[in-house]
Amino acid sequence: MLTTRSLSFEYNQANRFEFPGLSVAVGSDLLVLGESGIGKTTLLHLIAGLQKPKTGKILIGGTDVARLSGKQLDAFRGANVGIVFQRPHFIQSLTLEENLALMRFLGGKEADPHWIKVVLDGLGLIGKQKSSPRQLSQGEQQRASIALAVINQPKLILADEPTAALDDKNCHRVVELLRGQTKKMQSSLVIITHDQRLKADFSRSVTLTKNDSLRASTH
Amino acid sequence: MTIFRLGIKNVIAKPLSTGLSLLLLSLGVGLISLMLHIDRHLREQMSSNIRGIDMVVGAKGSPLQLILSAVFQVDVPTGNIKLAEAENLLRNRLIDYGIPLSYGDSYQGFRIVGTDERYPENYSMRLAEGSLWSQSMEVAIGAAVAERTGLKLGDKFQGSHGLSEGGHVHESEDYVVTGIFEASGSVVDQLILSNLESVWDIHAPHAHEEEEHGHKEGEGHEHEEGGSHEHEGHEHAEAEEHSHEAQEHAVGEESDHGGDDREITALLIKFKNPLGLVQLPRMVNENTNMQAALPNYELNKLFSLMGIATTTLNLVALIVILVSGISVFISLYLSLRERTYEMALLRTFGASRGQLLGMVFQEGLLIAFSGFLLGLVFSRLGLWVVSLLLKAEYHYDFSQTGLVAGEGYLLLVTVLIGFLSALLPAISVYKIDISKSLSDA
Known part of the structure; x- marks a missing residue:
């Protein structure tokens, strides 16, 4: 599903990142671990096509994201990639339901109120459709941001530090939710985090190191 | 839910600043439209009274x-x-x-x-x-x-x-x-x-x-x-x-x-x-x-005197419209700074630069157009009051309230101001760096 090859990126001469290859099969997941400042978020942005790599290939379902640009890239991202951000964010002037409906529109999917209900139900958010994002509790916001990421049934779901602010109990619940949703959507999941607690939950993980290389480990 | 409806929701979601812009805009538009109508009515009335008199x-x-x-x-x-x-x-x-x-x-x-x-x-x-x-x-x-x-x-x-x-x-x-x-x-x-x-x-x-x-x-x-x-x-x-x-x-x-x-x-x-x-x-x-x-000659002199007064009032009204344009600009610009993350989010979920650009223009133009319509409503209300007063005083009929040509130009000016006030915010949205905005938030 996701394959990257010899990715590199540089903000400037002094701030350079190199990311060796990753590969995630359809329906499986991968944990990317790394300390702060190691380029985790940069990697996520590269995969999502939010930034252009200096070199390398990013294949999502056979499409090289690095070669797309402009509208094509926006449309591809909208349809195929879902992102869960570290802190949940929403369009504040819209209700939760409208947020989800807008994301479907942006992803080029047809309007489907029933599907929106199904997703919300799966995340325990039924009854909150008409709420403004501000009115949701912290936990509800976290789950709502997962709903945003999966609403378009993307091929690839990227999560950026989804558990950083959570206690142990909630940390594992969120991971379970993410994996459960990903399974349901038959998507691939990549979690990028510094949170070592998650290591136990994943069969495959890679750790980013300072030597501009990825050390793959399996347990 | 489309980008178009999002634009409308965004305008409604900040009633205070939208309200202020609308108030200023409709005040300016209403004043000018009222002047246009009163001027036209006076001219018609006076011209009809000098018929047959050379x-x-x-x-x-x-x-x-x-x-x-x-x-x-x-x-x-x-x-x-x-x-x-x-x-x-x-x-x-x-x-x-x-x-x-x-x-x-x-x-x-x-x-x-x-x-x-x-x-x-x-x-x-x-x-x-x-x-x-x-x-x-x-x-x-x-x-x-x-x-x-x-x-x-x-x-x-x-x-x-x-x-x-x-x-x-x-x-x-x-x-x-x-x-x-x-x-x-x-x-x-x-x-x-x-x-x-x-x-x-x-x-x-x-x-x-x-x-x-x-x-x-x-x-x-x-x-x-x-x-x-x-x-x-x-x-x-x-x-x-x-x-x-x-x-x-x-x-x-x-x-x-x-x-x-x-x-x-x-x-x-x-x-x-x-x-x-x-x-x-x-x-x-x-x-x-x-x-x-000569009535015609004196009337033209009178109109040109009146013209100075109307021009002054129109200028004041135009300045009010300009100020409202600035208010629209400030409101759009500030809200965009607050909403940079939202914009990045929209881009992340597949919105193109063009779509967001359109949305910002839409918000500016929406306020401009509603302000214009509201202004017309104000001017008709004003005209109605003036006509009540004049009817009691002079029995002059002021009831014609159709659109006048001047209001077409007024619409153009208003829309132009809406467009200009949205221009800078739109450009900044167009140039938004998604990755940076997401990381900064």
Whole structure:
């Protein structure tokens, strides 16, 4: 599903990142671990096509994201990639339901109120459709941001530090939710985090190191 | 949920700043639109009141005052002119006809105007009830007069001296209403019309309070008819002829009373051919004790004076619109800074630069357009209030509230301002760095 090859990126001469290859099969997941400042978020942005790599290939379902640009890239991202951000964010002037409906529109999917209900139900958010994002509790916001990421049934779901602010109990619940949703959507999941607690939950993980290389480990 | 609906929701989601922008914008638009309408109505009203009148002759003084008093019945007259002199002028072959006007009295603020039947004819007045005057002290009243004073056919009333309320009341003389005109929207609606004799009679210098009515009326007629008839002034048939005969006979047949002292206030003159326009005003102003004024010319002068006032007001309103444009800009710009993350989020979920650019323009234009519509509503409300006031005061009809061409330009200006105020925020949205915005939040 996701394959990257010899990715590199540089903000400037002094701030350079190199990311060796990753590969995630359809329906499986991968944990990317790394300390702060190691380029985790940069990697996520590269995969999502939010930034252009200096070199390398990013294949999502056979499409090289690095070669797309402009509208094509926006449309591809909208349809195929879902992102869960570290802190949940929403369009504040819209209700939760409208947020989800807008994301479907942006992803080029047809309007489907029933599907929106199904997703919300799966995340325990039924009854909150008409709420403004501000009115949701912290936990509800976290789950709502997962709903945003999966609403378009993307091929690839990227999560950026989804558990950083959570206690142990909630940390594992969120991971379970993410994996459960990903399974349901038959998507691939990549979690990028510094949170070592998650290591136990994943069969495959890679750790980013300072030597501009990825050390793959399996347990 | 589409980007278009998101744009609308975004505007609604900040009622305070949207409200402020709308208020300023609609205020400016409303003011200008109101000015456009009032200006148009005034011009139409005034132009319709000068129809059939090419030149006004009256006493020396301000030509504008002469026009205002004799045509629009608003200012005080410049003074009186000798009837004999007026008659003389009317012999000029360039003049088609001249309608005499004579002032003196009023009733509850409405002017009593001595004239002849060509005056109502000139304004195509039709009688709703009764008939025109047939003798001295009989009057036909305008629709507004009838409505405001409650005078009906056959009613008697006493005029008070002067053209405003509160003058000396001529207690010995009763006017009788013989006709009521249909409302026409012209100046005649505000007038009480009588023949010239009524005015002369009531102000005759030798009319003493003790003298009985019949005597005075009789004397009045002696003047006009130069004594060629017996005291038969009351008879209808003769009285109808008065005004014409007065003009025809008065000059040269004044022997009985040792000089014709009768005066009128003004003459409304229609030229026989356009040459009159060139020759007559000059001739009158240079060779006689009278003054000639051209309504069209004076009206244009008045409009250009009014134009300064309207231009100033329009400028102020335009500045208000500009300020509202700035307010739209600030509101968009600030909210975009707050919403940078939202924009990045939208981009992440597949929105293109173009879509977001469109959304920002849409928000600016939406406010501009709603402000414009709201402004039109305000201006119509204002117009309605003005028309209520004017209807009570002048019986002028202000009810036409269709769109005027000027409002088309106003729409263009408003939309342009909406567009410009959204331009900078839109550019900053277009240039947004998704990755950086997401990381900074």
